[in-house]
Amino acid sequence: MTHELKHIVTAYKAAKDKKQKTVLATVVALEGSSYRRPGVRMLIREDGKRIGAVSGGCVEKEIIRQAQTVFTDDIPKMMIYDGRYRLGCEGILYILIEPFAPSSTFLEAFELTLSRRTQFKIISSFSKDEGNNTSLGSFFIIGREKFGMRNNVVLTDDRERFEQEMNPCFKLIIIGAEHDAVQLCFFASLTGWEVTIVASAAEEKNISDFPGASLFLSEEPEMLSLNSIDEQTAIVLMTHSYVRDLKYLLAIKESRPVYLGMLGPAKRREKLLNEFIENYPEVSDAFFDTIHGPAGLDIGAETAQEIAMAILSEILSVTRNKEPIMLKNKQGRIHT
Numbered sequence: 001m002t003h004e005l006k007h008i009v010t011a012y013k014a015a016k017d018k019k020q021k022t023v024l025a026t027v028v029a030l031e032g033s034s035y036r037r038p039g040v041r042m043l044i045r046e047d048g049k050r051i052g053a054v055s056g057g058c059v060e061k062e063i064i065r066q067a068q069t070v071f072t073d074d075i076p077k078m079m080i081y082d083g084r085y086r087l088g089c090e091g092i093l094y095i096l097i098e099p100f101a102p103s104s105t106f107l108e109a110f111e112l113t114l115s116r117r118t119q120f121k122i123i124s125s126f127s128k129d130e131g132n133n134t135s136l137g138s139f140f141i142i143g144r145e146k147f148g149m150r151n152n153v154v155l156t157d158d159r160e161r162f163e164q165e166m167n168p169c170f171k172l173i174i175i176g177a178e179h180d181a182v183q184l185c186f187f188a189s190l191t192g193w194e195v196t197i198v199a200s201a202a203e204e205k206n207i208s209d210f211p212g213a214s215l216f217l218s219e220e221p222e223m224l225s226l227n228s229i230d231e232q233t234a235i236v237l238m239t240h241s242y243v244r245d246l247k248y249l250l251a252i253k254e255s256r257p258v259y260l261g262m263l264g265p266a267k268r269r270e271k272l273l274n275e276f277i278e279n280y281p282e283v284s285d286a287f288f289d290t291i292h293g294p295a296g297l298d299i300g301a302e303t304a305q306e307i308a309m310a311i312l313s314e315i316l317s318v319t320r321n322k323e324p325i326m327l328k329n330k331q332g333r334i335h336t
Contacts, residue, residue: 001040001041001164001166002071002114002166002167002168002169002288003169003170003192003193004040004041004052004112004192005041005166006023006114006169007051007052007106007192007214007241008041008042008043008051008214009045009082009102009110009202011024011045011109012043013050013104014099014292015045015046015125015159017045018228019100019112019274020045020046021046021071021099022043022044022045022046022097022099022100022101023043023044023070023097023099023189024039024041024042024043024044024094024097024099024100024138024149025042025043025044025054025067025079025096026039026040026041026053026054026096026098026138026162027039027043027062027093027094027095028096028124028126028130028183029040029093029126029160029162030091030092030093030094031041031090031091031092032091033122033225033230034052035244036054036055037043037088038162038164039162040052040053040054041054042054042060042063043100044063044064044067045070046190048064049164050064051069054093054095054258055093059081059093059095062081063079063095063097066097067241068080069132070097070098073120073132074099074150075099075132075133075134075303076096076097076098076099076132076133076134076136076137077098077130077131077132077133077136078094078095078096078097078098078126078127078128078129078130078131078136079094079095079096079097079130080093080094080095080130082094087252087327095246096126096136096137096138097142098136098149099140099149099150100136100149100150101149101150101151102140102147102148102149102150105132105147105194106140106142106147108141108244109140109142109147110141110142110144113142113143114168114169116227117169117171117228117230117232118120118143118168119165119166119167119177120140120141120143120166120168121140121141121163121164121165121168121170121172121226122139122163122164122166123137123138123139123141123154123161123162123163123164124137124139124140124142124158124161124162124163124164125137125138125155125156125157125159125161126134126138126159126160126162127160128162129162132217134153135156135159137149137150137153137155138139139153139155149207152186165174166234166278167232168192168230169192169193169194169229169232170191170232170233170234170319171193171195171232171233171234172184172185172188172191172193172194172195172196172227172233172234172235172236172315173196173198173226173233173235173236173257174188174195174196174198174235174236174253174267175197175198175199175235175236175237175238175239175248176198176199176238176239176240177197177200177203177205177209177210177246178238178239178240180238180263180304180307180308181197181210181238182209182210182211182304183305183307183308184228184236184238184305184307184308184311184312185197185207185210185212185213185311186210186211186212187211187305187308187309187310187312187332188212188308188312188335189211189212189224189312190212190215191312194214194215195213195214195215195321196199196212196213196214196215196216196217196226197210197213197215197216197217198214198217198219198224198248199217199218200218200219200220200224200239201218201220203218205218207311208286219252220247221244221247221248221251222247222251223284224248224251224252226252229252229256229257230256231256232255232258233258233324234257234258234259234260234261234315234319235252235255235257235259235260235316236260236261236262236263236295236311237260237261237262237263238261238262238263238295239250240263242268242271242272245262245272246272246275246276246279249272249276250276250279250280253276253283253287254279256286256287257290258290258319259290259292259315259318259319260290260291260298260316261291261292261293261294261295261314262291262292262294262295263294263295264293265294266293268296269293269294273288273291285291291317292314295310295311295314296314297310297314297317297324299313300309326327
């Protein structure tokens with residue numbers, strides 16, 4: 001969800017430059033089922049344009065209508081949306097709608113937190129009673145600092161709280177520059193992931209060849225230095241060259257991504273890993289635990305676009321600790 005929040009903050013800064021007010025809507029509680037879970041947010045501009053969504057599209061119009069009083073009087077309000085008679089999800093959503101006017105100090109701290117890839121927390125003070133209430137509001141806890149999302153808001157102990165730990169934006173590092181790498185980059189960027197492309201100088205490519213990429217590194221394996229590889233980082237090795245794959249694998253041998261995907265059949269993978277061990281016999285078992293090869297779920301993918309979806313689906317299943325199944329075969333609720 002951090003990437004969605006990043007878009008919201010970016011949109012707020014653009015609205016501020018145009019001297020437009022903005023309002024933030026946050027789902028802070030849920031009874032029953034819903035398309036999205038508590039913690040999802042949507043920014044509404046004074047001209048009615050919205051950034052983000054809190055459902056599949058059913059609730060947003062009502063939120064925009066209810067937000068008009070918040071624009072007028074700058075007082076937060078609680079909205080209760082009962083979807084049992086209007087939605088397929090049959091849930092009751094509790095939505096905090098509040099003025100969104102964070103300070104420049106917060107904006108600087110937020111940007112620094114994103115760049116450093118550190119965790120932060122959001123606390124929303126709310127009530128399950130519908131209507132206006134000046135004591136409601138959201139706060140960002142960044143390091144030891146607490147930032148209210150509007151002036152003169154105070155976090156009180158007499159209200160219910162929704163607390164949310166926010167991880168760094170998920171990052172995908174693609175090592176390779178062929179057509180399938182371009183497609184994987186594009187699809188991954190659509191999910192909001194930050195995508196880094198690593199390619200040999202011999203590829204003669206640049207960032208303009210990869211729609212959606214955040215960073216392009218034209219580096220040989222011997223010179224490769226990848227910082228900030230953490231539990232929110234996946235790597236896919238797809239140079240289509242056995243020798244290059246081996247060299248890049250050796251270059252990242254000390255890293256610990258949450259997922260390391262390799263293209264090619266199992267026979268190629270075993271040969272590659274055996275030669276990798278010969279070059280680096282002290283490799284830990286933890287490194288092998290992250291390896292998934294051939295990369296992707298078996299969904300019958302044929303084209304580069306379909307293969308990209310298969311790989312992204314596997315990365316999601318690994319990072320969310322889910323065993324892929326058809327939802328029609330799942331017993332009980334979709335969300336736990």
